[in-house]
Amino acid sequence: MGHLIKLEWLKMKNYTAFRVLSFLFVLTFPLLLIAGKRIQAPQQAQTFIDSFYSFPTVFEILGYVGNWLAFFFLGFMALLSVTNDYTNKTLRQNMLTGLSRKEFILSKLYFVAAVCGFVTLYYILIGSVFGFFNTPKIYLSDFTDSLAIFGKFYLMCFGYCVFGLLIGLIIKKTGLALFIYLAYTMFIEPGIRWGFHSRVINNSTMHYYPLNAIEDLIPNPLKDKADAFQGNFEGMTIFLSSTEAILVATIYIALFIFLLFFVINKRDL
Amino acid sequence: MYLFDSQLSLDQIRNTMPVLQINGITKKYGRITAVNDLHLTINKGEIFGLLGPNGSGKTTTLGIVLGLIKANSGSYNWFDGSSNNNQNTKIGTILETPNFYPYMTAIENLELIAHIKKAGRENIEPTLELVDLIHRKNSRFHTYSLGMKQRLALAGALIGNPEFLILDEPTNGLDPQGISEVREIIQKIAHSGTTILMASHILDEVEKVCSHVAIIKKGKLLATGEVGSILSDQIQVELISDNNGKLLDLLDNRYEISGLNKSGEKIVFNIDANFSSGELNKLAFENGITISHLLTKKTSLEQEFLEITKNK
Structure with a gap:
């Protein structure tokens, strides 16, 4: 495993896109939070906003910010790591050198798994720093209660990455792959869910879509209010419950991983 | 071959x-x-x-x-x-x-x-x-x-x-x-x-x-x-004589001949690399055949390759 992670690291460490994406991610993650804190708001709203930055809410807010960043930066990174090997024909060269198809996919998976690990640690670090300075009284339970959200954050990052790898592997061409990655998540899947599924079967099954499940792992922190608002109206919630999201996302991630191996084994390279 | x-x-x-x-x-x-x-x-x-x-x-x-x-x-x-x-x-x-x-x-x-x-x-x-x-x-x-x-x-x-x-x-x-x-x-x-x-x-x-x-x-x-x-080296021979048929028979007894082609009076064929035109002249002379045209050239591998790939 270490051998394959190092292989991917040797490829990526000098790759400009990887460096830029990492730099932007490391920078924007805390900056977005700082920017939010600097918003001048009326007194009542201010107390509400301040509560975002104290334990344990800070992990929900930061997690939601991380949700967007992971969708863009981590997903892109994973996708580019595959299309990079296609456009330079180095995937073919890797095989010629003696890497097996299976090892190629494993090296990508292990590498993104490791990156997601670092990102999650970074998330915990930033959340802890903000929480530490903004929480009047800190209890150990603030962390132990948050363990579940740490796990879900990791699963979310990994989910975006695996989806990025799959789109990159199927499409091969960088520009088109990025377009489809974005278009699927932002338009196609929501379009199918709201425009088609909900009209045919209007129940919570319309939420059982891969990217929706991954996104709902760390939902908008205001979702309870949204559910309260929307829920009574349609007779169902607009977000998956935490357990549902974990279950559905895990199943789709497993399916994506299966497809990664399936596609590469079918192909002439 | x-x-x-x-x-x-x-x-x-x-x-x-x-x-x-x-x-x-x-x-x-x-x-x-x-x-x-x-x-x-x-x-x-x-x-x-x-x-x-x-x-x-x-x-x-x-x-x-x-x-x-x-x-x-x-x-x-x-x-x-x-x-x-x-x-x-x-x-x-x-x-x-x-x-x-x-x-x-x-x-x-x-x-x-x-x-x-x-x-x-x-x-x-x-x-x-x-x-x-x-x-x-x-x-x-x-x-x-x-x-x-x-x-x-x-x-x-x-x-x-x-x-x-x-x-x-x-x-x-x-x-x-x-x-x-x-x-x-x-x-x-x-x-x-x-x-x-x-x-x-x-x-x-x-x-x-x-x-x-x-x-x-x-x-x-x-x-x-x-x-x-x-890809053996062979010699290509172009020949006109007053009795092509007999001359070919004589040559065929001594050498391996391949790729025979006739165009009018002229015959063209490939022959082993140890063949020499002096010997051909001698052979013709001994058998009373007159050679009016004789041209030999080594076939290049290129030609041979083209021949192999052309015929199949």
Whole structure:
């Protein structure tokens, strides 16, 4: 495993896109939070906003910010790591050198798994720093209660990455792959869910879509209010419950991983 | 004149240790058959040329035995019969264009190859010296000229001291100096006992470098054997005399004649390389035949190659 992670690291460490994406991610993650804190708001709203930055809410807010960043930066990174090997024909060269198809996919998976690990640690670090300075009284339970959200954050990052790898592997061409990655998540899947599924079967099954499940792992922190608002109206919630999201996302991630191996084994390279 | 698999040359009998066996491989792309029931055996120590015009299925064949392309039928065995996936770590390969990470330096690219092959890094610099790129070892790949890229590909193929080298058109796109440099390097490597399989559409290259050759066209094997036996030097004779028929009979008793063609009074044929025109004159004179036109020229390998590929 270490051998394959190092292989991917040797490829990526000098790759400009990887460096830029990492730099932007490391920078924007805390900056977005700082920017939010600097918003001048009326007194009542201010107390509400301040509560975002104290334990344990800070992990929900930061997690939601991380949700967007992971969708863009981590997903892109994973996708580019595959299309990079296609456009330079180095995937073919890797095989010629003696890497097996299976090892190629494993090296990508292990590498993104490791990156997601670092990102999650970074998330915990930033959340802890903000929480530490903004929480009047800190209890150990603030962390132990948050363990579940740490796990879900990791699963979310990994989910975006695996989806990025799959789109990159199927499409091969960088520009088109990025377009489809974005278009699927932002338009196609929501379009199918709201425009088609909900009209045919209007129940919570319309939420059982891969990217929706991954996104709902760390939902908008205001979702309870949204559910309260929307829920009574349609007779169902607009977000998956935490357990549902974990279950559905895990199943789709497993399916994506299966497809990664399936596609590469079918192909002439 | 065709030596097929079943007829082994002396050299092969002495040293039959197959490194690669191809058993009836067929690959179709839609209606086009790129490789058609191909059988080949390559033994240890041979420098085997796979010769054929463009589009004859050379690269597809190499792609199949390297596990990149899936054949429709047939099989292949590497080394001692095992066809496991890691065979490529024991093989050095150049297939078509050199493929490296453009944003990485020569050293970094070779380190990556060494990493995949689980080979030591100690022979990276000597290899760069062998292909004369040591002075550019820290330049990024995308700054290289085509010749340099090709030489780096050769260096990449040599990382980890492979037992077997596969070179697909190794001098493609190089200038004359580059071509001779690359050939020199290949010959140097061959002297060290490495088995080489080289695909090429350039006859001259195969003749200069290889010990064995297989000629393929439209995916079909036309001939295989030692270079000398397949691509032998022959003499082409153009002749007009007052009794062509009798003269041919006389010649046929002494020499091997092939490729006979008549155009009007003139006959054209190929004859063994030990034939001399003096002898022909003498033979004609002794039998009372008058020769009015006689022209002999050595057939080039090029012509012979064209002939082999034309008739099938």
